[in-house]
Amino acid sequence: xxxxxxxxxxxxxxxxxxxxxxxxxxxxxxxxxxxxxxxxxxxxxxxxxxxxxxxxxxxxxxxxxxxxxxxxxxxxxxxxxxxxxxxxxxxxxxxxxxxxxxxxxxxxxxxxxxxxxxxxxxxxxxx
Amino acid sequence: xxxxxxxxxxxxxxxxxxxxxxxxxxxxxxxxxxxxxxxxxxxxxxxxxxxxxxxxxxxxxxxxxxxxxxxxxxxxxxxxxxxxxxxxxxxxxxxxxxxxxxxxxxxxxxxxxxxxxxxxxxxxxxxxxxxxxxxxxxxxxxxxxxxxxxxxxxxxxxxxxxxxxxxxxxxxxxxxxxxxxxxxxxxxxxxxxxxxxxxxxxxxxxxxxxxxxxxxxxxxxxxxxxxxxxxxxxxxxxxxxxxxxxxxxxxxxxxxxxxxxxxxxxxxxxxxxxxxxxxxxxxxxxxxxxxxxxxxxxxxxxxxxxxxxxxxxxxxxxxxxxxxxxxxxxxxxxxxxxxxxxxxxxxxxxxxxxxxxxxxxxxxxxxxxxxxxxxxxxxxxxxxxxxxxxxxxxxxxxxxxxxxxxxxxxxxxxxxxxxxxxxxxxxxxxxxxxxxxxxxxxxxxxxxxxxxxxxxxxxxxxxxxxxxxxxxxxxxxxxxxxxxxxxxxxxxxxxxxxxxxxxxxxxxxxxxxxxxxxxxxxxxxxxxxxxxxxxxxxxxxxxxxxxxxxxxxxxxxxxxxxxxxxxxxxxxxxxxxxxxxxxxxxxxxxxxxxxxxxxxxxxxxxxxxxxxxxxxxxxxxxxxxxxxxxxxxxxxxxxxxxxxxxxxxxxxxxxxxxxxxxxxxxxxxxxxxxxxxxxxxxxxxxxxxxxx
Numbered sequence: 103x104x105x106x107x108x109x110x111x112x113x114x115x116x117x118x119x120x121x122x123x124x125x126x127x128x129x130x131x132x133x134x135x136x137x138x139x140x141x142x143x144x145x146x147x148x149x150x151x152x153x154x155x156x157x158x159x160x161x162x163x164x165x166x167x168x169x170x171x172x173x174x175x176x177x178x179x180x181x182x183x184x185x186x187x188x189x190x191x192x193x194x195x196x197x198x199x200x201x202x203x204x205x206x207x208x209x210x211x212x213x214x215x216x217x218x219x220x221x222x223x224x225x226x227x228x229x
Numbered sequence: 230x231x232x233x234x235x236x237x238x239x240x241x242x243x244x245x246x247x248x249x250x251x252x253x254x255x256x257x258x259x260x261x262x263x264x265x266x267x268x269x270x271x272x273x274x275x276x277x278x279x280x281x282x283x284x285x286x287x288x289x290x291x292x293x294x295x296x297x298x299x300x301x302x303x304x305x306x307x308x309x310x311x312x313x314x315x316x317x318x319x320x321x322x323x324x325x326x327x328x329x330x331x332x333x334x335x336x337x338x339x340x341x342x343x344x345x346x347x348x349x350x351x352x353x354x355x356x357x358x359x360x361x362x363x364x365x366x367x368x369x370x371x372x373x374x375x376x377x378x379x380x381x382x383x384x385x386x387x388x389x390x391x392x393x394x395x396x397x398x399x400x401x402x403x404x405x406x407x408x409x410x411x412x413x414x415x416x417x418x419x420x421x422x423x424x425x426x427x428x429x430x431x432x433x434x435x436x437x438x439x440x441x442x443x444x445x446x447x448x449x450x451x452x453x454x455x456x457x458x459x460x461x462x463x464x465x466x467x468x469x470x471x472x473x474x475x476x477x478x479x480x481x482x483x484x485x486x487x488x489x490x491x492x493x494x495x496x497x498x499x500x501x502x503x504x505x506x507x508x509x510x511x512x513x514x515x516x517x518x519x520x521x522x523x524x525x526x527x528x529x530x531x532x533x534x535x536x537x538x539x540x541x542x543x544x545x546x547x548x549x550x551x552x553x554x555x556x557x558x559x560x561x562x563x564x565x566x567x568x569x570x571x572x573x574x575x576x577x578x579x580x581x582x583x584x585x586x587x588x589x590x591x592x593x594x595x596x597x598x599x600x601x602x603x604x605x606x607x608x609x610x611x612x613x614x615x616x617x618x619x620x621x622x623x624x625x626x627x628x629x630x631x632x633x634x635x636x637x638x639x640x641x642x643x644x645x646x647x648x649x650x651x652x653x654x655x656x657x658x659x660x661x662x663x664x665x666x667x668x669x670x671x672x673x674x675x676x677x678x679x680x681x682x683x684x685x686x687x688x689x690x691x692x693x694x695x696x697x698x699x700x701x702x703x704x705x706x707x708x709x710x711x712x713x714x715x716x717x718x719x720x721x722x723x724x725x726x727x728x729x730x731x732x733x734x735x736x737x738x739x740x741x742x743x744x745x746x747x748x749x750x751x752x753x754x755x756x757x758x759x760x761x762x763x764x765x766x767x768x769x770x771x772x773x774x775x776x777x778x779x780x781x782x783x784x785x786x787x788x789x790x791x792x793x794x795x796x797x798x799x800x801x802x803x804x805x806x807x808x809x810x811x812x813x814x815x816x817x818x819x820x821x822x823x824x825x826x827x828x829x830x831x832x833x834x835x836x837x838x839x840x841x842x843x844x845x846x847x848x849x850x851x852x853x854x855x856x857x858x859x860x861x862x863x864x865x866x867x868x869x870x871x872x873x874x875x876x877x878x879x880x881x882x883x884x885x886x887x888x889x890x891x892x893x894x895x896x897x898x899x900x901x902x903x904x905x906x907x908x909x910x911x912x913x914x915x916x917x918x919x920x921x
Contacts, residue, residue: 111695117702124709156691194694196749198756215698215739220705 103227104147107131107156108138108176109192118152127227135172136161145184151226153177155193155200168187171195174202181205190226192218252277252315259315273470281307286317305577356380362487369491370401373465376484377403380476382467383447386440389425392460403468404440404447422454429453429481431474442468449474455485457492503657507531510661515669522554525662530556535630541570541578542618542626548572550582550627557631581615581627603810616659620667624816628662630655683718683748690742697738704731729777736774744808747886757890758910763797763832763839767806771814785818797832798912799839801890806909809883809894810841813905816880817845826902834911841907842897849900858896859884 105122109115110133119129130148132138135147139161145151155173159166166175173193189209193200197211204211210226212218236494252259252272259272272289282287284304307317314849361367361375369387377385386402389413395413399406411417418437422430431451434442442450447468456464465488467476476484506528513524526538537557541550570578618626708728711721761767768789779785799806817828823846832841850858861881880894887894891910898904 114695114699114702117699117706121702121705121709124706124713127311192698194691196746214694215701215735216743218698219701 103149104128105130105150105152105227106141106145106148107152108133108157108173110134110157111154112128114150118199118223120221122223125220125224134161135159135164135166135176138176139163142179142183143186145180148184148187150188151180152190152192152223153180155191155195170201174200177202183208188227190223192223234403252317254315272333281317291293292904341627356490360561367491369488369495370493373401375486377467380451380467381469381482382451382474383470384445384468386466386468388418388419388464389457390462390464391461397464402466404442404445406440422452422464423462428455428485428910429476431476433472434468446470448472451476451481453481453484455488455492457489458484463488463492486763499654502532503654507657507661513665515672517565518669518673519553521665521669525665526554526556529658533630533658535632537629537631538625539629540618541582541629543582543624544569552580553626578615578627581617581629582624584615584617603675603792614655618659618666619663620670625666628658630658686745686748690745693738693742697735697742700731700735704728704735707731710844733777737778738813740774740807743804744811746804747808747882750802750805751886751889755804755889757800759800760798761801761803761806761912763794763799763841764791766803767810768794768830771807771811775811775814779814779818783818783821784824785821786827787814788827793831793833795872797834797839799894799909800912801909805886805890809887809907812879812883813843813894813907817843817847817903817905819905820847821845822848829902835908837911838892838908841909843905843907844898844902845904846901850896850903852899855896855899859894 105127106149107115107119107122107129109118109131112180115131115133119131122129132141135157153176155171155177157172157176159172159175164172164175166172173191177189177191180187185205185208187208189205191204191209191211192214193211194214197213200211212222212226252261254260258279259274276289278288284306286304307315310316326762336533358375358379362372364371366598367375373385373387376382384403386406387400387406388397389400390397390413397411397413397417397419399409411419413420413423416437418435422428429452431449433449434447445468448470449472450466450468451474452466454462455465457463465484467474507529509532510525513521513528515521522540529535530538537555539555540553542548542553544551549569551570570576572579572582593844614630614632616628616630617624618628631813707724711724711728716724770792772787772789776787779787814828814830821828826846829844831844832839832843834840859880861879884894887907893906893908895906895908896904897906
């Protein structure tokens with residue numbers, strides 16, 4: 103299973119990637135909105151994306167309105183570009199404060215840190 | 230008009246009837262009084278002499294006594310002149326009028342009848358006065374007008390002197406003054422009575438009188454000083470066209486008594502209005518400064534009858550006073566113009582702002598027209614009251630009240646000068662508004678602080694989440710590496726222990742972060758659902774999270790009766806229930822005395838509730854501490870003595886939160902074992918869920 107991790111926290115990104123690799127997943131990771139814009143056209147190559155909502159926006163190519171997080175804008179772009187891709191949203195933001203509607207069964211919200219344990223992530227990936 | 234007695238025998242002989250009019254001499258005037266004492270007419274002596282000469286008395290009396298003048302056939306002239314009376318004879322055709330009197334009887338007749346009539350007149354006058362003074366609806370001006378009539382004055386005026394501002398302000402009167410206010414420093418004619426020890430003076434008007442006395446024919450006056458308060462006196466003047474105008478002491482005392490009483494009564498009446506207004510003012514919400522200000526100005530204007538009310542507050546940069554709210558007939562609420570009064574410029578508003586006086590009254594024309602103000606609300610600040618608004622002794626604004634307009638001749642309007650009631654109101658309003666404004670500012674300060682704290686808390690929590698998650702991944706990675714790579718058994722066991730430590734720490738940190746979302750959970754009205762599984766959602770997560778921790782930290786084990794909890798659903802919020810449960814479990818473990826006995830947790834259904842019992846052999850809770858332990862900062866004496874650390878959220882907060890979930894926490898047993906009971910409303914049953 104091919105997974106893309108999008109999280110600006112590089113340490114978390116690295117450890118999560120390693121943890122999933124240990125479990126046999128094929129993992130790529132990016133840590134900025136500018137990197138996302140570079141790989142956006144290749145989204146369909148991924149079976150699942152693990153996306154952090156709270157990221158800074160380091161590119162003018164991505165317009166982030168005042169009332170949305172960078173990750174929320176990226177989420178909307180992902181479901182438009184690659185609707186079949188499963189998305190696991192990992193975030194410290196409370197679920198009831200999300201400014202996006204989660205897209206049916208393809209999107210799951212996992213709250214950091216309790217909901218983002220490896221076992222739980224894997225459970226959702228393999229559903 | 231006096232008409233003499235009838236003499237029937239003589240009457241028949243005389244075809245033309247005669248009547249005698251008796252005039253009473255009053256200091257170069259002649260007073261004609263009707264027989265019933267109800268009507269009177271004054272004629273100056275010069276004029277009288279002319280009328281007698283021309284035999285035109287009846288013409289003069291035409292308007293006052295039309296009946297008499299119609300029946301007079303001919304005026305004869307004065308038939309008798311005494312010290313106090315003059316008898317004037319007229320002929321009349323009307324038979325009912327009187328007979329001719331015998332000449333030799335005139336003096337006694339005239340004197341006795343004259344005295345009788347004058348006394349009746351005086352009695353009637355006094356009765357009329359007292360009757361008017363006793364009318365509740367009579368105003369202060371009505372009172373003074375009554376005295377004026379009683380004393381046959383030709384005019385009156387009332388001024389007030391404020392010792393603080395050293396200004397005389399005109400209230401009302403017969404002759405309108407050239408200006409409504411006079412400074413003490415202008416050496417006006419009022420200063421004489423103010424500076425003297427006498428409370429009354431009687432003299433002719435001086436050239437420095439505030440109205441043109443000569444033009445009005447005033448030749449003498451009586452001026453009375455009436456103390457009103459420590460800082461205020463009333464100056465009441467009665468004017469006369471007589472050259473000698475005198476009030477006796479009894480009359481002066483009467484005037485002072487009633488005028489002072491009326492002012493006091495007005496203040497009392499006003500107290501009632503103020504009380505009602507105060508109650509309404511206190512009902513205005515103080516959450517929002519603008520809304521409060523808008524309602525404040527409208528309430529004060531309408532209830533206390535002011536033409537305009539304006540509230541100004543200091544801007545954050547402390548350079549200007551800004552109009553926050555303003556009310557007048559054509560305008561109310563937040564002004565649509567940005568109206569500012571620079572503190573650097575010396576205007577009236579700025580003077581009030583800098584004043585230490587609780588209530589200050591200015592009746593000066595604002596000559597500094599450099600103020601920027603809305604014409605409709607701020608125009609002509611003559612005669613308004615300025616109240617400094619202070620919070621804990623520091624000036625923060627000004628409340629201005631402008632009195633009602635009164636119409637002058639034509640369309641001209643002028644503002645009524647400040648009344649005694651206005652000063653009284655100003656003091657009461659000041660106290661009330663200051664306390665309300667202080668409360669608003671304090672509330673805003675509190676909200677700001679809470680917001681700062683809340684923001685800090687959110688940032689803090691947010692920052693912790695990622696590192697905690699990363700710790701978890703790192704721990705997993707070490708575990709995976711152990712499994713994958715060749716490591717000695719001994720090293721493996723060691724690393725396993727470390728991983729367990731890291732996991733425990735990570736779990737605990739995660740739970741602490743969750744606990745600190747409690748303010749969000751409570752303030753946003755936690756979502757309550759009726760399918761919180763006691764086992765799956767509350768007990769298991771906590772046991773998994775803290776099983777090792779309690780064992781390692783406190784050497785305590787938990788004995789959980791899962792069977793008693795099977796299929797039990799409660800109504801609550803998962804996160805909040807976890808936090809409460811954790812706190813109680815933490816307490817049980819922390820205060821345990823007999824570590825050989827595990828902490829027992831079991832549940833029972835009880836009507837519509839689920840009772841969860843946490844039983845531990847912990848330190849005794851004394852009888853008198855049963856309630857104290859649920860108080861804020863309340864701890865048992867033994868706990869304090871044994872220097873046990875406090876952690877979790879405390880029993881007080883547990884109680885607060887569980888009550889919001891319609892539950893309860895109680896101490897069921899104080900020792901051997903200590904038993905706490907958490908009670909939650911039962912939610913949907915397992916059977917009910919399956920049937921959906």
